[in-house]
Amino acid sequence: MSHHRIAPNVDDSSDQLAAALAALRTELELPGAYPAGAVEEAREAVADLKLPERDLRDIPFVTIDPATSTDLDQALFIERAGDGYKVLYAIADVPSFVAPGGALDTETRRRGQTFYAPDGRIPLHPEVISEHAGSLLAEQDCGAFVWDFVLDAQAETVTVTVGRATVRSRAKLSYKGVQEQIDDGTAPPVLQLLKEVGLKRVELERLRGGASLNMPEQEIVQAADGGGYRIVAAPSLPVEDWNAQISLMTGMAAAQLMLDGKVGILRTMPAPDERSLRHFKTQTTALGKPWNGRISYGEYLRTLDASDPKQLAILHSAGTLFRGANYTPFDGEVPEVVIQAAIGAPYAHTTAPLRRLIDRFVLVICEALSNNHDIPAWAREALPSLPEIMASSDQLAGRLERAALDTVEAALVANHIGQEFDAVVISGSKPNGSGNGNGNGKGNGTGKANGNGGPYGIVQIREPAVTARCDGELESGTEVRVRLVKADIASREIRFELLP
Numbered sequence: 493m494s495h496h497r498i499a500p501n502v503d504d505s506s507d508q509l510a511a512a513l514a515a516l517r518t519e520l521e522l523p524g525a526y527p528a529g530a531v532e533e534a535r536e537a538v539a540d541l542k543l544p545e546r547d548l549r550d551i552p553f554v555t556i557d558p559a560t561s562t563d564l565d566q567a568l569f570i571e572r573a574g575d576g577y578k579v580l581y582a583i584a585d586v587p588s589f590v591a592p593g594g595a596l597d598t599e600t601r602r603r604g605q606t607f608y609a610p611d612g613r614i615p616l617h618p619e620v621i622s623e624h625a626g627s628l629l630a631e632q633d634c635g636a637f638v639w640d641f642v643l644d645a646q647a648e649t650v651t652v653t654v655g656r657a658t659v660r661s662r663a664k665l666s667y668k669g670v671q672e673q674i675d676d677g678t679a680p681p682v683l684q685l686l687k688e689v690g691l692k693r694v695e696l697e698r699l700r701g702g703a704s705l706n707m708p709e710q711e712i713v714q715a716a717d718g719g720g721y722r723i724v725a726a727p728s729l730p731v732e733d734w735n736a737q738i739s740l741m742t743g744m745a746a747a748q749l750m751l752d753g754k755v756g757i758l759r760t761m762p763a764p765d766e767r768s769l770r771h772f773k774t775q776t777t778a779l780g781k782p783w784n785g786r787i788s789y790g791e792y793l794r795t796l797d798a799s800d801p802k803q804l805a806i807l808h809s810a811g812t813l814f815r816g817a818n819y820t821p822f823d824g825e826v827p828e829v830v831i832q833a834a835i836g837a838p839y840a841h842t843t844a845p846l847r848r849l850i851d852r853f854v855l856v857i858c859e860a861l862s863n864n865h866d867i868p869a870w871a872r873e874a875l876p877s878l879p880e881i882m883a884s885s886d887q888l889a890g891r892l893e894r895a896a897l898d899t900v901e902a903a904l905v906a907n908h909i910g911q912e913f914d915a916v917v918i919s920g921s922k923p924n925g926s927g928n929g930n931g932n933g934k935g936n937g938t939g940k941a942n943g944n945g946g947p948y949g950i951v952q953i954r955e956p957a958v959t960a961r962c963d964g965e966l967e968s969g970t971e972v973r974v975r976l977v978k979a980d981i982a983s984r985e986i987r988f989e990l991l992p
Contacts, residue, residue, distance in 0.1 A: 514611065527599055564628040567636070571682075601849065634659055674731065757850065779802040779968060819850065901986060903981050917949055917970045974988040974991060
């Protein structure tokens, strides 16, 4: 893993970066400070909170999150049950803090989700909820929706129920710390079982045709002293995948509950169309690791190694197969399309209510259906409006993520105009391609012509880990030498040229 950081006070790059990141909030019209009325309502809700009568504080739940996280949505407990497993998954009881139709409800619908900017997150809920009373912090009594799973020996769901309860997490664990414990053999039984169940759930995903795009994640990290930012690019740890499988299992269970009850909202995505699959197959052949179609594209993607330049280019190209995700509400009649193709099953968002609006509604609907209660009218009535709210919010979050990354990348190389770098071609160019030539040209996985009519593609330099446009005739998956010709922090534009 490489860490890259802008040194403070060396020149004016740090000041330019801080100004550019601050300007993103205005440019993208991100939410500002939380309205006073909504904050006061949140404080009153916390003061008046009554925890659920069902008491599960004797269950030794733990949370597993990035080390710096304080908005903890999920807590986990696993034990053996015969030749199978019992999994208890506690999800923060956010609905207990939000009065339907109140100022807080209105503001959360306006925001849709928590936005993560390099210079500070913009929370969906006031911090008194998201980082304190509503967060499943260690040694704090909290209300939660507890999903109770019985799994068979293959970790397939046998039974599942969900109900409100009072819980108390025993420990706030980090992915890195958990992975180290598992690897060195010191992990307690709950973490050993997380690996065991997680691996079996990965195999079930493979068997049902699910697909994961395991791209190395690029994360913008601020220095502890506030002196600058760096981009951390590294593959996720295995424990992150095992933990995600528990969340996916819960989302699948939520979807099935709602389908059986004929009311709710799903996260759907169509399977890739034949044209996209044909194009992808052609690219895999050109890059030397052909996909013959005899195994599913999900299985094929699992064989790829992002550390190999050609296979990294294939992973970038595979992004075109993961399109068309939508939110599908229904009430009284099951929709025609219910599958989330990348998961290979019906699926619903339900495990991150502190950070995502829609989960609050799914949780109360599932709890009512599981216990044969009437679904609260406010949740049912909101279903038709949620897709537009979430689509708008997701779009804004995506724009913020791209713009922030482009801005920090530009700052990282701003003082290196004219220097040469080793690079990998992520997206090749074509002499007669077409394109708009704007910005860094990221994101579409195809070769283009630059603004002057010449060819260009997309490259990723090795040090620092920056992805940007490069002028010249480029072949996907090849390793090349490039020269930096432009890096403008304010416009977020970076451009390289191919060296002979």
